[in-house]
Amino acid sequence: MNTVHKNNVLLHPNSQGNNLNNWLNSYGGSGLEKALDAPEQIIELLKGAGLRGLGGSGFPAWKKWQFVAEQAANPDKYLICNGNEDEPGTFKDAYLLAHSPNQVIEGALISAVANGTNRIVFYINPEQKKSLESIRNAVEQWQNSELFQRVADYLGRPLSFRVMASSGHYIGGEETAAIESVEGKFPFPRGKPPYPAVSGVHGCPTLINNVETLSNIPHILRNGVQWFKDLGKGESSGTKIYCLSGDVFYPGVYELPMGIPLSELIFTHGGGMLLEKKLKAVFTGGASSTILTPKDLDVPLDFDSVRERGSSLGTGAMIVVSEGTGIVKRVTEYVNFYAHSSCGQCPPCKTGTFYISQLLNRIDTGQASNNDLDTLINLCKILPGSGRCHLLDGAINIVDSSLSHFVDEYKSSLKY
Numbered sequence: 001m002n003t004v005h006k007n008n009v010l011l012h013p014n015s016q017g018n019n020l021n022n023w024l025n026s027y028g029g030s031g032l033e034k035a036l037d038a039p040e041q042i043i044e045l046l047k048g049a050g051l052r053g054l055g056g057s058g059f060p061a062w063k064k065w066q067f068v069a070e071q072a073a074n075p076d077k078y079l080i081c082n083g084n085e086d087e088p089g090t091f092k093d094a095y096l097l098a099h100s101p102n103q104v105i106e107g108a109l110i111s112a113v114a115n116g117t118n119r120i121v122f123y124i125n126p127e128q129k130k131s132l133e134s135i136r137n138a139v140e141q142w143q144n145s146e147l148f149q150r151v152a153d154y155l156g157r158p159l160s161f162r163v164m165a166s167s168g169h170y171i172g173g174e175e176t177a178a179i180e181s182v183e184g185k186f187p188f189p190r191g192k193p194p195y196p197a198v199s200g201v202h203g204c205p206t207l208i209n210n211v212e213t214l215s216n217i218p219h220i221l222r223n224g225v226q227w228f229k230d231l232g233k234g235e236s237s238g239t240k241i242y243c244l245s246g247d248v249f250y251p252g253v254y255e256l257p258m259g260i261p262l263s264e265l266i267f268t269h270g271g272g273m274l275l276e277k278k279l280k281a282v283f284t285g286g287a288s289s290t291i292l293t294p295k296d297l298d299v300p301l302d303f304d305s306v307r308e309r310g311s312s313l314g315t316g317a318m319i320v321v322s323e324g325t326g327i328v329k330r331v332t333e334y335v336n337f338y339a340h341s342s343c344g345q346c347p348p349c350k351t352g353t354f355y356i357s358q359l360l361n362r363i364d365t366g367q368a369s370n371n372d373l374d375t376l377i378n379l380c381k382i383l384p385g386s387g388r389c390h391l392l393d394g395a396i397n398i399v400d401s402s403l404s405h406f407v408d409e410y411k412s413s414l415k416y
């Protein structure tokens, strides 16, 4: 796999490996030291830096931290570091955890200082054996460290780490499903409210952050707000780890400034299209987002600019598709995955994703009628918002977006 360390931040060569002494001697620990020196400034710093959640939603990190900080411990507060990462085309968290777990752990301890999350759970995809091994090893070293003890003393409550393998279901990455999992149950998403910040694991206030989000935090504390802002482009702060896959020369994990144009990612860093084929589409933000097309190559890759084009930066996954690839087939594969992944609690999601997957399979194999296509289009209009979590909307997003860009491909696949 290719990796680019252009900004030397999250994929910093010195942060490689899970040896805590190496981390403390070369780069790490100072963000946490600063947090312990001025705990009341941490959330303000995150606000100033403009760090957003990097697990898909782009929700401002400081706001979630603030909600949790405002809650009383009951008797504990939890932090779930979300490393479930099962979305097609997304593979950045596994890389970070396997190669550089210390910054994730330091970010988690800074959370403990900022908002009192004394029960810290690293919730990791069970398929990612290297990630699990690496974080387990690093956690063991941290538990015996002076810094860990200083955080425990500061909190005045028991401080614990737990590394757990998630169930391996895609739905287990949804925040309330992760809470159920941590409680030892099947990952069925919960209804909201109450929100996790108020009542999460065992009824305690719970913060859920993505691995990449937490990784940024020690660096922001260590180097300051302006440094973080300057890493990005225009209004966007910091870096983003992109998972570039599909029909490009150099697929891989790329840490680049937030806000670079899509064309730079594909053609400069990704080496351009395989076999010099023409670009047809990019599944932006993973398989549950929407499609961008060649006319969007100039879009700056940041949350707001991508949203303005009707898509979403999501997890930073970019699945590149060349001319000659059937969009209907690709979308059918993704929707089959979502239909299989639906947890079944909400009838519109269970039956809706199943029905849409059946329709798509019929269209893709040339067995569908014009009525089938009309039904598909209608389902995309009536189903959004009728599930408890975002899985259903994600599945609809991708169908709807492919219909708006490539409806002729759908029509030409019809039998009658």
Ligand SMILES: Cc1cc2nc3c(=O)[nH]c(=O)nc-3n(C[C@H](O)[C@H](O)[C@H](O)COP(=O)(O)O)c2cc1C
Residues within 6 Å of the ligand: 052, 053, 054, 055, 056, 057, 058, 059, 082, 083, 084, 085, 086, 087, 170, 171, 172, 173, 174, 175, 176, 208, 209, 210, 211, 213, 214, 389, 390, 391
């Ligand atoms: C079906 C589904 C699966 C998800 N899977 C993940 C995941 O694997 N990792 C993740 O960080 N967020 C995932 N999310 C988003 C989480 O619900 C949550 O927003 C995120 O962990 C918050 O972290 P952040 O604020 O740092 O981005 C998923 C959401 C949905 C609806």
Ligand code: SF4
Residues within 6 Å of the ligand: 171, 188, 189, 341, 342, 343, 344, 345, 346, 347, 349, 350, 386, 387, 388, 389, 390, 391, 392
């Ligand atoms: S929307 Fe789908 S995946 Fe989400 S809770 Fe409902 S049935 Fe489960």
